Amino acid sequence: MFIIGRNISDFDILNEFIIHDGEREPFLYKNRHFLVHRKNLTSSSNNSIISIEDYTERYKYEKLTRQEAKMIAIGELLAGLAHEIRNPLGLIKSYVYLISRDISKPPNPADVAAINCSADRINTLIENLLGFSRLSREKTEVVNVEELINSSLILEYKTLEKHNIDINVDIKRSRIEKIRVNPDILKLCLVNLVNNSIDALKDTQTSPKNISIIVYGDESILKIDIIDNGVGIKKDSIGSVFNPFFTTKENGTGLGLYILDTELRSINGTISVRSTYGTETCFHVELPIEVATNKESSYG
Numbered sequence: 001m002f003i004i005g006r007n008i009s010d011f012d013i014l015n016e017f018i019i020h021d022g023e024r025e026p027f028l029y030k031n032r033h034f035l036v037h038r039k040n041l042t043s044s045s046n047n048s049i050i051s052i053e054d055y056t057e058r059y060k061y062e063k064l065t066r067q068e069a070k071m072i073a074i075g076e077l078l079a080g081l082a083h084e085i086r087n088p089l090g091l092i093k094s095y096v097y098l099i100s101r102d103i104s105k106p107p108n109p110a111d112v113a114a115i116n117c118s119a120d121r122i123n124t125l126i127e128n129l130l131g132f133s134r135l136s137r138e139k140t141e142v143v144n145v146e147e148l149i150n151s152s153l154i155l156e157y158k159t160l161e162k163h164n165i166d167i168n169v170d171i172k173r174s175r176i177e178k179i180r181v182n183p184d185i186l187k188l189c190l191v192n193l194v195n196n197s198i199d200a201l202k203d204t205q206t207s208p209k210n211i212s213i214i215v216y217g218d219e220s221i222l223k224i225d226i227i228d229n230g231v232g233i234k235k236d237s238i239g240s241v242f243n244p245f246f247t248t249k250e251n252g253t254g255l256g257l258y259i260l261d262t263e264l265r266s267i268n269g270t271i272s273v274r275s276t277y278g279t280e281t282c283f284h285v286e287l288p289i290e291v292a293t294n295k296e297s298s299y300g
Contacts (some may be wrong), residue, residue, distance in 0.1 A: 017029070017034060017036050017052050018036065018050070020036045021036045021037070021038050025140065026056075026059050032054060032056045033054075033055045033056045034052055034054060035052075035053045035055045036051070037050070038050045038051075039051075085122055088117075088119070088122050089118070089122070091114055091115075091118045092115050092118045092119065095111040095112075095114050095115050096115065098111055099112075139183070139184060140180050140182050140290075141181070141182075141183050142178060142179070143178070143179060143180075143181060143183055143186075145178070145179060145215060145222075146171055148186060148187065149171075149190060149213065149215070152186075152187045152191055153167070153169075153191075153194060156191075156194055156195070156198070159198055159202075160198065163198065163201065163209065164208075164209055165198060165202070165209040165211060166208055166209065166210050166211070167194070167210075167211045167213070168210070169213045170212065171215045171216075172214070172216035172217075179289040179290065180289060180290040181222060181287060181288075181289045181290075182267055185263050185264065185267060185269070185287065186222075186287060188259075188260060189224065189260060189285050190226075192256045192259075192260050193226040193260075193283050193285075194211060194213070194226065195256075196256070196257075196283075197211045197227075197230060197281070198211070199249060200228050200230025200231050201229070201231075204230055206229055206230065209228075209229065209230070210227075211226070211227070211228045212225070212227045213225070217286075219289075219290075220288060220289065220290075221286050221288060221289065222286070222287045222289045223285070223286050224284070224285040224287075225282055225283070225285075226282070227282040227283075228280070228281055229280050230280075231277075231278060232277040232279055232280060232281050233248070233273070233275040233277060233281055234277050238273065238275060241257050242260075242261040242271070244258040257271075268288050269285065269287040269288060270286045271283060271284070271285050271286075272284045
């Protein structure tokens with residue numbers, strides 16, 4: 001078979017591979033996983049080298065490693081979850097006993113409220129854990145950053161308006177307008193951190209109440225600063241905010257920032273915090289990205 005000087009499209013057997021040229025994730029073909037890369041020989045020539053890599057064993061190893069890391073994290077959560085659930089369950093049992101002592105009388109509204117509050121806390125803990133288990137760390141998509149942020153915040157606007165909180169989004173358009181990123185984890189960052197800022201502001205006397213989302217970065221890293229002028233975090237608590245079940249909120253679960261930190265580290269991202277108590281808090285997030293190719297940028 002002569003192949004030198006012929007067009008690659010002449011070889012039907014390669015068509016299944018060429019259509020996946022440049023994709024970040026391995027694709028499945030006949031029970032094997034492959035990655036395809038193209039490199040132009042010169043900037044002025046259409047000639048290129050195409051490499052097809054059998055990624056199967058490495059893909060299996062990476063998937064197993066990610067799953068093991070996730071199970072370890074879930075194990076840590078479950079250990080604390082058992083303790084956290086016992087407390088509201090104990091309260092429920094106590095108030096049910098008080099109510100059942102004299103069923104001829106209507107229940108004390110405070111007792112019923114305590115039961116509902118305890119049940120809600122258990123439900124929130126379970127929802128956090130389920131949400132954590134459902135997140136896909138392998139999923140990446142080409143997204144428009146501004147559209148994703150707006151869609152993530154749309155459910156927050158009523159709460160922001162209720163508490164007279166202004167929010168400002170500032171996107172520095174330096175090669176990050178359309179990027180390939182894990183959208184689930186990016187949305188998790190935005191919703192979790194904005195909700196934290198709302199909690200830090202809603203009961204304060206600060207005026208005006210502001211939340212700023214600043215988005216910037218380069219071709220490999222998306223950087224996000226979420227800043228509020230709320231109550232801040234005490235110096236002796238800063239080092240604990242990403243620990244499971246640590247919370248400064250009256251009804252907090254202490255899982256949000258822990259899950260966020262775990263998920264970011266699983267994709268080689270990071271989160272950090274700086275705060276001046278009583279003045280300001282800034283969470284800084286970095287996520288690995290790829291700038292969308294011209295072909296990908298033309299979607300929609």
